[in-house]
Amino acid sequence: MTTVTMTVNGAPVSHDVEDRTLLSSLLRDGLKLTGTHIGCDTSQCGACVVHVNGQAVKSCTMFAVEADGAEVSTIEGQANADGSLNVIQQAFQDHHGLQCGFCTPGMVMSTVSLLKDNPKPTETEVRAYLEGNFCRCTGYHNIVKAILAASGQDVSAE
Amino acid sequence: MYAFDIERPTSVADAVAALKDEDALALGGGQTLIPTLKQRLAAPSKLVLLTGIADLQGIANDGDTLRIGGTTTHATVAADTAGSYPALADLASHIGDPAVRNRGTIGGSLANNDPSACYPAVALASGATIITNARAIAADDYFQGMFETALDDGEIVTAVSIPVPEKANYQKFVQPASRFALVGVFVAKFAGGVRVAVTGASNEGVYRWTQAEAALTADFSAAAIAGLSVDADNLIADVHGSAEYRAHLVKVMTGRAVTAA
Known part of the structure; x- marks a missing residue:
């Protein structure tokens, strides 16, 4: 067992894990942060995307011990301080950017990264950025629309 | 696990x-x-x-050659070589997806030598040198077949040294599900000649299309390879494409790369 010490959504945590434990497993099973979803477990689907030191990663394809000392943020850390939905989450709700919701945590975390690097992406850029996030319900249309709306762009004609 | x-x-x-x-x-x-x-x-x-070793990270540029540390991620290569070697940055920015590019490393890709990976193509076409903890290996000697390299057991890719060509371009025809290269062709034009490396196509992994190199060194245009044909022997044949299909794509993608370079 190895002790992993990191910051998760701003709070310091310390947890003993087997070396083979994935970051996704530590978050879900160890820290009970079950908002991070494991869809495929083969690094295809992106439901498990979290941020490690500010970068989007697939938490099912990183060992927990690799996050030792890191700042991790998950979907649980995305709401506003008063508990209301942040701009991206609210846009997903307003534009029906989800149906079953399974992929949504990863979609939101990827969107946070996208808009940090590219505050006004084009539709093509949004679709390209979501290459590693699968949704099997929506056909992506309303997800893309929600992201464009979250970036402050007019989507009334979409 | x-x-x-x-x-x-x-x-x-x-x-x-x-x-x-x-x-x-x-x-x-x-x-x-x-x-x-x-x-x-x-x-x-x-x-x-390896990712905790500071010496293996980052990119140095001496004007003619880039030296990229082995654990430099695809995302960093894409961001930091956009000015110095745009074709390399473009290649790196289309590997996997954004989250994968934030983790995957150039040294890992070169050590694995997946027959459909992108980095072997830029390394071979650029005449790169793979630097390990023990020695420096020319790309022409390094890639030895599907998932096979010149690395010994326990040998670590510490850096790759990549000469910057006058012109270059990479054209990837993606397998639509995996987004790996069904066929990818990297064309690099140096003062001394043109090098063409093909990934995704061969059972032997990345290789140089020397016939096209000779034709393009004499005349750097898509027309220069119009009369050439690619032998389908030993090319990969699977559910995604026959060997003949891949052979056809090698020529088409080479032409596109030359035109776009």
């Missing part, structure tokens, strides 16, 4: 020492190795994590 221990050395020397253990494997960004471990296709006793 079977159980294993992870060591986290902070120097190349410590990593090399840790890799002397039988059944120890080096772990870069893990974007291939971790899925492999989940499938129980590998059963190391120990993983030696």
Whole structure:
């Protein structure tokens, strides 16, 4: 067992894990942060995307011990301080950017990264950025629309 | 996954020492190795994590050549070579997806030598030198077949030294599900001649299309290769495309790369 010490959504945590434990497993099973979803477990689907030191990663394809000392943020850390939905989450709700919701945590975390690097992406850029996030319900249309709306762009004609 | 221990050395020397253990494997960004471990296709006793070694990170540019540390991620290569070697940056920015590019490393890709990976194409076409903890290996000697390289057991890719060509372009025809290269062609034009490297197509992994190199060195235009044909012998044939289809794509993508360079 190895002790992993990191910051998760701003709070310091310390947890003993087997070396083979994935970051996704530590978050879900160890820290009970079950908002991070494991869809495929083969690094295809992106439901498990979290941020490690500010970068989007697939938490099912990183060992927990690799996050030792890191700042991790998950979907649980995305709401506003008063508990209301942040701009991206609210846009997903307003534009029906989800149906079953399974992929949504990863979609939101990827969107946070996208808009940090590219505050006004084009539709093509949004679709390209979501290459590693699968949704099997929506056909992506309303997800893309929600992201464009979250970036402050007019989507009334979409 | 079977159980294993992870060591986290902070120097190349410590990593090399840790890799002397039988059944120890080096772990870069893990974007291939971790899925492999989940499938129980590998059963190391120990993983030696390279990403904590500061000496293996970052990019140096002396004007003619880029030296890229082995654990530099695809995202960093894409961002930091956009000005110095745009075709390399473009290639790096289309590997996998954004989250994969934040973890996957150039040294890991070169050490794995997946027959459909992108980095082997730029390394071979640019006449790169793969630098390890023990020696420097010319790309022409380094790639030795599907998933095979000149690396010895326990040898670590510490950096890759990539000469910057006058002109270059990479054209990837993606397999639509995996987004790996069904066929990818990297064309690099240097003062001394043109080099053409093909990935995704051959059972032997990345290779140089020397016939096209000769034609393009004489005349750097898509028309120069119009009369050439690609032999389908020993090309990959699978559910995604026959060997003949890949042979056709090699020529088409080479022409597109020359035009776009």
